[in-house]
Amino acid sequence: MKVDVLLGLQWGDEGKGKVVDVLTPKYDMIARFQGGPNAGHTLEVNNIKQVLHTIPSGIFHENKVNLIGNGVVLDPVTFKKEIESISKLGIDLTKNLFISKKAHLILPTHKILDAASESAKGDTKIGSTLKGIGPTYRDKIGRDGMRVGDLLENFQEKYSTRVKAHIDQLENYYHFDYKEMLESSEADWMEGVETLKKYNIVDSEHLINDFLTNEKSVLAEGAQGTLLDIDFGSYPFVTSSNTICAGACTGLGLAPQKIGNVFGIFKAYCTRVGMGPFPTELLDETGQKLREAGREYGSTTGRPRRCGWLDLVALKYSIMLNGVTEMIMMKADVMDTFETIKVCVGYEIDGDVIEQFPYELKDNVKPVYVELPGWETDLTKLTHQDEFPEEFNNYMSFIEDEVGVPITIASVGPNRAQTIILEQE
Ligand code: GDP
Numbered sequence: 335m336k337v338d339v340l341l342g343l344q345w346g347d348e349g350k351g352k353v354v355d356v357l358t359p360k361y362d363m364i365a366r367f368q369g370g371p372n373a374g375h376t377l378e379v380n381n382i383k384q385v386l387h388t389i390p391s392g393i394f395h396e397n398k399v400n401l402i403g404n405g406v407v408l409d410p411v412t413f414k415k416e417i418e419s420i421s422k423l424g425i426d427l428t429k430n431l432f433i434s435k436k437a438h439l440i441l442p443t444h445k446i447l448d449a450a451s452e453s454a455k456g457d458t459k460i461g462s463t464l465k466g467i468g469p470t471y472r473d474k475i476g477r478d479g480m481r482v483g484d485l486l487e488n489f490q491e492k493y494s495t496r497v498k499a500h501i502d503q504l505e506n507y508y509h510f511d512y513k514e515m516l517e518s519s520e521a522d523w524m525e526g527v528e529t530l531k532k533y534n535i536v537d538s539e540h541l542i543n544d545f546l547t548n549e550k551s552v553l554a555e556g557a558q559g560t561l562l563d564i565d566f567g568s569y570p571f572v573t574s575s576n577t578i579c580a581g582a583c584t585g586l587g588l589a590p591q592k593i594g595n596v597f598g599i600f601k602a603y604c605t606r607v608g609m610g611p612f613p614t615e616l617l618d619e620t621g622q623k624l625r626e627a628g629r630e631y632g633s634t635t636g637r638p639r640r641c642g643w644l645d646l647v648a649l650k651y652s653i654m655l656n657g658v659t660e661m662i663m664m665k666a667d668v669m670d671t672f673e674t675i676k677v678c679v680g681y682e683i684d685g686d687v688i689e690q691f692p693y694e695l696k697d698n699v700k701p702v703y704v705e706l707p708g709w710e711t712d713l714t715k716l717t718h719q720d721e722f723p724e725e726f727n728n729y730m731s732f733i734e735d736e737v738g739v740p741i742t743i744a745s746v747g748p749n750r751a752q753t754i755i756l757e758q759e
Pocket residue numbers: 342346347348349350351352373374375376377378627628629632633664665666667668745746747748749
């Protein structure tokens with residue numbers, strides 16, 4: 335068996351959590367492969383809404399294995415909170431949740447270092463979620479990290495050594511006042527560790543490969559989006575992991591030939607939270623209309639998301655990097671009242687039009703738009719593609735023709751039920 339991968343093609347928050355929940359019945363295991371509690375994946379089923387940060391989005395279905403892979407960075411504090419919130423829904427994950435020994439731990443001081451680093455950057459700050467992601471991956475790459483497996487042996491000694499080194503950086507490099515933050519967070523962190531230890535801490539690369547050998551199916555769930563990838567995103571305004579499909583190989587221990595379908599998920603428009611370039615951003619009433627209709631406020635931080643038109647230059651780049659085989663279009667219903675809709679098909683830079691995503695997106699990038707008629711119909715109640723208005727079909731066909739990959743699912747509302755599987759010709 336091969337592993338299918340579902341990942342974001344834009345700047346995150348495309349609706350990954352919702353679609354993973356929809357697709358879970360087809361799979362035996364759902365596996366997160368990178369990122370950490372900077373992610374916020376929203377699931378809405380009937381009247382229940384749950385935001386997940388670390389735990390995979392397969393939890394609403396019984397008897398599915400959920401795996402937190404080695405590529406993830408895990409904060410025991412968030413983990414414990416999430417477990418508690420899920421328990422309230424009557425979901426017990428002690429048997430079905432597996433955590434890689436090789437996943438790196440976010441220590442309380444990593445979060446403080448994140449705050450110190452952002453504050454030192456001043457006007458050039460990234461707009462991080464301040465969950466300790468950058469400092470934890472920095473320690474991992476610097477070969478100074480602490481892993482979940484370390485909780486099983488000599489834990490206190492390793493912890494104290496790391497915290498001491500972090501305090502040295504906070505005092506002597508950042509000159510950052512850390513004492514209160516550390517005092518108020520350490521006890522919670524230790525409690526989180528105790529919760530974590532109650533779950534299955536495993537050599538997950540073996541678990542997942544054994545699954546495949548035994549003909550069991552796996553869906554890998556990406557976090558963030560391709561344009562936030564550490565190598566290919568709008569650097570330095572990115573996250574600190576490989577969000578692209580290759581990240582599923584390194585973040586789970588999968589050989590490249592084990593990758594099957596790649597589901598690329600995108601919003602029918604575009605959003606971004608945090609700083610950094612965004613060529614199709616709308617700073618006018620239309621942007622505001624998208625934000626309000628789409629309830630575009632961060633699932634993790636509550637920050638207003640920046641909104642703009644769909645960008646096909648960026649989308650094609652993401653499709654290329656990930657080898658996307660099928661696309662999933664989200665939140666078209668947000669534009670239900672729009673008379674016309676614009677789509678960016680090129681970038682004009684100093685008089686020349688380019689269609690290839692450039693090295694850097696500077697202020698001189700001007701989007702070249704094609705204008706399409708809106709459908710001016712309420713999509714949220716539709717249940718079958720036969721009911722789609724012509725203009726909506728045309729919008730999807732236009733995108734498919736431009737990027738050369740079929741759209742196989744259209745999502746028309748936040749609820750699990752508002753998902754339309756499209757028949758392919
Ligand atoms: P993720 O990080 O990719 O899982 O996405 P988020 O959960 O951060 O953000 C997506 C938001 O859009 C959530 O509030 C979802 O409930 C909501 N959502 C998902 N799909 C749709 C859709 O098709 N239409 C509308 N209106 N909202 C949606």
